[in-house]
Amino acid sequence: MSFKLPPNTVGQIQRLILRWPKDPIRPESVSVQRYLQSRLEPPRPQSSSDSSLTSYIASFFSRPKPQSQSAASLQPPLLSQENIKVLQSFLDNKYHKAYPLRQNVRYPASMPQHYDRLIKEFDEAAHRSAFARLSRRIGGSVRLK
Numbered sequence: 001m002s003f004k005l006p007p008n009t010v011g012q013i014q015r016l017i018l019r020w021p022k023d024p025i026r027p028e029s030v031s032v033q034r035y036l037q038s039r040l041e042p043p044r045p046q047s048s049s050d051s052s053l054t055s056y057i058a059s060f061f062s063r064p065k066p067q068s069q070s071a072a073s074l075q076p077p078l079l080s081q082e083n084i085k086v087l088q089s090f091l092d093n094k095y096h097k098a099y100p101l102r103q104n105v106r107y108p109a110s111m112p113q114h115y116d117r118l119i120k121e122f123d124e125a126a127h128r129s130a131f132a133r134l135s136r137r138i139g140g141s142v143r144l145k
Helices: 007-019 032-040 050-061 081-091 095-098 114-125 130-142
Strands: none
Touching: 007 032, 007 081, 081 095
16 A cells, blocks of 8 residues: 555645744654654655564563554554644634633733743743753742842
8 A cells, every 4th residue: 555645635734834833842853843744754664674673672562463454554644634624724823713812811810921921931941051941940949038
């Protein structure tokens, strides 16, 4: 069974990859762009020497697999048109427009600036050096009176 996506689906996924905002906090290895890119690439076959050693080691740590595995089960799941439409609606802020956040939820009376500070902290944390992270951690645990 070959790994083929319809051309219009490939184009839609590529547009999603280009338009999806980069998350500076999330590691690149688990980014949405990486996931979408993996849906475009065919699965990589393992080398024969690597495969036998890997399967031998894995046999000690995993439950026995059923013998009736087909080639289709080894392929990554494809994105359906419904999945692509949902991702596109996230990019277009469809749900934010349809279900706006009330002001008393966004700015609670007990701490009106809480979410603004949280967003600011995430933005700053993405560009903070290792030394700055360590100094903030130590500074947060030591309080001078």
